[in-house]
Amino acid sequence: MLENSLAFAQKLDAADPLRHMREQFHFPKAADGQDEIYLVGNSLGLQPKRTETYLAEFLRDWRELGVRGHFEPKHAWLPYHEFLTDASAELVGAKPVEVVCMNSLTVNLHLLMASFYRPTSTRFKILIEDHAFPSDHYAVESQIRFHGFDPAAALIVVKPREGEHCIRHEDLVATIEREGASLALIMLPGVQYYSGEVFDMQGITEAGHKVGAHVGFDLAHAAGNIVMHLHDWHVDFAAWCSYKYLNSGAGSVAGAFVHERHVARTDIPRLAGWWGHDKKTRFQMGPHFQPIPSAESWQCSNPPILSLAAVRASLDTFTEAGGIHPLREKSLKLTGFLRFLLESEFKGDIDIITPFEPRRHGAQLSLNIDLHGMKAKDVQKKLETQGVACDFREPNVMRVAPTPLYNRFEDCYRFVQMLKATVPAS
Structure with a gap:
């Protein structure tokens, strides 16, 4: 049973057999000096640390x-x-x-x-x-x-x-x-x-x-x-x-x-x-x-x-990391947790247009946002200033992709909390 809490997200991370892979990547830094919440690997993946050596x-x-x-x-x-x-x-x-x-x-x-x-x-x-x-x-x-x-x-x-x-x-x-x-x-x-x-x-x-x-x-x-x-x-x-x-x-x-x-x-x-x-x-x-x-x-x-x-x-x-199979297994858990958090906080006010069935989606969730006069592009720009990397595609979708090689369940939780602060539910 999933729970909407930071403690639960951290519990999932502690049990993740791929959690060590995050240390294999460089992260851009937010204004506060912390790692960005990087959820845009569907557009440009992060740099593996071994790349410079190669x-x-x-x-x-x-x-x-x-x-x-x-x-x-x-x-x-x-x-x-x-x-x-x-x-x-x-x-x-x-x-x-x-x-x-x-x-x-x-x-x-x-x-x-x-x-x-x-x-x-x-x-x-x-x-x-x-x-x-x-x-x-x-x-x-x-x-x-x-x-x-x-x-x-x-x-x-x-x-x-x-x-x-x-x-x-x-x-x-x-x-x-x-x-x-x-x-x-x-x-x-x-x-x-x-x-x-x-x-x-x-x-x-x-x-x-x-x-x-x-x-x-x-x-x-x-x-x-x-x-x-x-x-x-x-x-x-x-x-x-x-x-x-x-x-x-x-x-x-x-x-x-x-x-x-x-x-x-x-x-x-x-x-x-x-x-x-x-x-x-x-x-x-x-x-x-x-x-x-x-x-x-x-x-x-x-x-x-x-x-x-x-x-x-x-x-x-x-x-x-063991190839695509364990990564896909983690990906489904990450995306499932993110969807759960979005539905828990926004109660349908944000339209997730990506199919629900696991066989019909990958790491990306596409969010159609039209809430309190804010569209997807507005929300993406505001989140970017707060150290969240996701992207926007015309006409009105913000794409969010927790990537199993380097994203954590905590990233999903913190993203949704920042989204909630940016676009309060109705």
Whole structure:
């Protein structure tokens, strides 16, 4: 039985087997010199303390070895991305052959759509969700136009029902079945950035494949947040950034997944570059592209090692925590406690639009606030001045994400008390 008290929150923290992980991170400081109540890991994760060491290792190798750094150090640059493969695969439920760290998220989506969006005169439509992350919407529309189609005819946008904030799975499936043979690609998030809703990726993939469409996911808010089984779900492709729940620093190198059944195919078009060429013959510098029989064949250029070092630091931190499964277990407890506190204090005056069912939400709760003349943006700004880090998204949602690697139950309690002082319940 949950209790609305500081003592109870501290009791939960004392019993938390992951409480030691908080000490692995640097926290920004509030005006009083104390650690911020940092609840915005869904936008930018905190810096792991080992990151500085990993970056310094690269800088030392570069300083002391110059070009030989590609081959001689413990973490040689030529195969550096391979040091990230196993941990990345484990995080998204994939085989190592199916994942690669490269580029940025939207670049990866474009590269993957170049391979998996192959429209014809009859099968040319792409399905996305309403209020998709703008970059995804832009990327999809530009792919449609690039292939000579009109988004007005080729873009299918699935919306929530009137008066609802989240899209029902049955409505997605019904739309997929209705569009049927005209549907070329389904491109949805694993976790919707605005509402915090977790999509049924397995069910969506099954429905898409049943009508002959390819299915891909943007996992920006899913990677490092929820448990996934991309290989077993037979997802065609996916991409994710690494600076939110993966704590690799702003704009750090992203990740990509291509299902095993596709990686060795030579009939799939790729926007090729030399880092995707067969490693055994890459330095023969021949003119004919021979793809690596793995997701690595979607690489174009050698990656930035400084950024990969930060990703490696993050992934090693996840490994120290025992991987995604214990983190997800704690996350559900944290978010459940936060929801309980909000409902206890505000009695429905604040609308939590994120679904209640554990399978349908991750670490984030999205709060629709319209109380005493204050909107979500006003509340977020006031909390920010008091040492609380959360964020706002148009038109009226304050996003709050207790992250299991470094947040405490006490953070949730103190946040709600500060929210209560900022926006008194009616």
